[in-house]
Amino acid sequence: EVQLVESGGGLVQPGRSLRLSCAASGFTFDDYAMHWVRQAPGKGLEWVSGISWNSGSIGYADSVKGRFTISRDNAKNSLYLQMNSLRAEDTALYYCAKDPYGDYVFGNFDYWGQGTLVTVSS
Amino acid sequence: QSALTQPASVSGSPGQSITISCTGTSSDVGGYNYVSWYQQHPGKAPKLMIYEVSNRPSGVSNRFSGSKSGNTASLTISGLQAEDEADYYCSSYTSSSSYVFGTGTKVTVL
Numbered sequence: 638e639v640q641l642v643e644s645g646g647g648l649v650q651p652g653r654s655l656r657l658s659c660a661a662s663g664f665t666f667d668d669y670a671m672h673w674v675r676q677a678p679g680k681g682l683e684w685v686s687g688i689s690w691n692s693g694s695i696g697y698a699d700s701v702k703g704r705f706t707i708s709r710d711n712a713k714n715s716l717y718l719q720m721n722s723l724r725a726e727d728t729a730l731y732y733c734a735k736d737p738y739g740d741y742v743f744g745n746f747d748y749w750g751q752g753t754l755v756t757v758s759s
Numbered sequence: 760q761s762a763l764t765q766p767a768s769v770s771g772s773p774g775q776s777i778t779i780s781c782t783g784t785s786s787d788v789g790g791y792n793y794v795s796w797y798q799q800h801p802g803k804a805p806k807l808m809i810y811e812v813s814n815r816p817s818g819v820s821n822r823f824s825g826s827k828s829g830n831t832a833s834l835t836i837s838g839l840q841a842e843d844e845a846d847y848y849c850s851s852y853t854s855s856s857s858y859v860f861g862t863g864t865k866v867t868v869l
Binding site for chain 2: 742743750
């Protein structure tokens with residue numbers, strides 16, 4: 638059974654940093670691309686970033702480009718999102734999602750975690 | 760990248776069919792057959808219902824079907840059931856090597 642468990646969320650002041658983690662199990666992690674998708678309270682879904690199986694291909698939404706960095710450690714079956722210069726508008730539930738393909742492009746999100754909440758406020 | 764346009768709400772009686780539209784541009788929906796649909800119940804994570812316009816993942820009811828014409832994709836739910844009441848989001852790959860989601864549609868079973 639595919640399991641994705643996010644962690645690392647919390648309350649952080651504007652301008653500060655936070656690192657999210659996603660622990661994967663139940664599938665061969667290093668065969669598949671992974672994504673981060675977020676959902677602000679009461680709002681819709683927004684794709685944040687994606688990374689290919691070998692970290693060779695990475696993409697970001699314009700809203701986070703230059704502030705967020707996605708990475709993965711295939712030896713630890715883990716996905717990460719380093720979030721710097723956080724803003725109030727980054728407040729959201731952050732989901733880790735698996736792609737059914739190896740590259741992050743031309744894919745979709747076939748399994749999702751339960752999310753970790755990030756609140757940016759002073 | 761602007762969100763894809765979906766109706767805010769769609770409703771139907773049990774047993775009826777409903778269709779949710781998802782309108783984008785030639786840079787996303789119209790340009791690629793990488794449109795997917797997600798169901799989200801309150802307080803739950805989204806669930807993949809349709810991928811690559813019209814394909815159903817294993818385990819998803821065949822009451823759910825997808826199609827695309829030009830810049831508009833559609834999700835049809837036939838034989839509407841109470842358990843189908845949820846929010847639905849479309850998503851498309853884009854020419855910017857990114858993904859864009861729809862604005863979301865709340866489906867109500869009357």
